Amino acid sequence: MAYWLFKTEPDAFSIDDLKTAPKQTTLWEGVRNYQARNFMRDDIKQGDLVFIYHSSCKQIGVVGVAMVTQQAYCDPTQFDLNSDYYDAKATSDKPRWVVVDVTYQYHLKKRVSLKDIKANNAITDIALKKGGRLSVMPVTKADWDEIIKMSMRE
DNA sequence: GCCAACGTTGGC
DNA sequence: GCCAACGTTGGC
Numbered sequence: 635m636a637y638w639l640f641k642t643e644p645d646a647f648s649i650d651d652l653k654t655a656p657k658q659t660t661l662w663e664g665v666r667n668y669q670a671r672n673f674m675r676d677d678i679k680q681g682d683l684v685f686i687y688h689s690s691c692k693q694i695g696v697v698g699v700a701m702v703t704q705q706a707y708c709d710p711t712q713f714d715l716n717s718d719y720y721d722a723k724a725t726s727d728k729p730r731w732v733v734v735d736v737t738y739q740y741h742l743k744k745r746v747s748l749k750d751i752k753a754n755n756a757i758t759d760i761a762l763k764k765g766g767r768l769s770v771m772p773v774t775k776a777d778w779d780e781i782i783k784m785s786m787r788e
Numbered sequence: 789g790c791c792a793a794c795g796t797t798g799g800c
Numbered sequence: 801g802c803c804a805a806c807g808t809t810g811g812c
Contacts, residue, residue, distance in 0.1 A: 641798090667797095667807075690798055748799080767797045767806060 637773040638678060639685040639696070639762065640736070649686045649698045649741065658738035659703060663711045664719040666731065670770035675706045675732045677772070684736055685773060685781065687762075688745075695747035696781055704735035742785035756780050 640662060642648065652660055665671055682702040688694060709731040711719035724730040751757055757780050761771040773781075 643798090669807090694799075765799085765805065769797085 636677065636679065636682045637685070637775060637778040638673070638682060638702075639687050639760070639771050639773050640700075641687045641689045641769045643690045644688045645691065648688065649700075649738070652686065652698075652700060652736070652738045653741075655738070659735055661704075661709075661733040661735050663709055663733050665709070665733075665770055666719065666721070667767075667769060670768055671731060673770050673772065674734050678702055678705065678734050678770075680705050683739070683778070685778070693745060693747070694749075695745045695751070696742060696785070697745050698741040699739040700736040701739050702734050703737040706732040706734055709733045742782075744785050744787070746781050746784045750784060751781065754780065754784065 644650075647660070652658065662674075665674060680702055684700045684702060685696045686698045686700055687696050708729045709719070710733075711717040712721040712724040712729060712731045713726065714720055719731075721730055748762065751760070752763055757763065757777050759774045760777050761768050
C-alpha cells in the first residue's frame, strides 16, 4: 500500500465536503498536470491512503485522511463544456485526464500546518517542502508516520 | 528540440 | 494583491 497527498482549495472542495458527500466519496476531478496525472493513472491503487491538504486558504496544511476506493478512470469533466476543467484537446478516443475515487476516513485530531511540516527536520522527502506546485504527490511511509504523529501532539 | 514568453499555482 | 517558482506553449 502506498501513501499520497492531494491538495485542494477548501473554498472549492474541503474535507468537510468530502465527509458529507454521498457515501463520503468523490471523484478527484480536475487534475490538469501531467506529473500528477501520471501518478493517478499509473501508481495510485485501490486501498492507498491519502492525506487531504488544504491550500490557498487561511489554515494551510494536512487536515485529514481519505482512502482510494477506485483506481484511475476517465475524468468526465474534460469533455464537459460547462466545466472549468473542460479540455478542448481531449477526445473520447484519446482522453487526457483521469480521476480516482477517494473515500473519507477521518479528520486529523489537529491540523498539521505547512509551517510545521517545513520546520520538522524529520520530514525529508515530501514535495511540499520543495515549494513545488504539484497537486498530487507521493508521501513516504516515514513522512506519513511523522505527520500522523504531529497531528496527535498537543 | 531549444528556449523565451506566457499562464498558473499557491504561500505570504 | 504580490510575486516567485514552475509548467506549458509556440516560434524558430
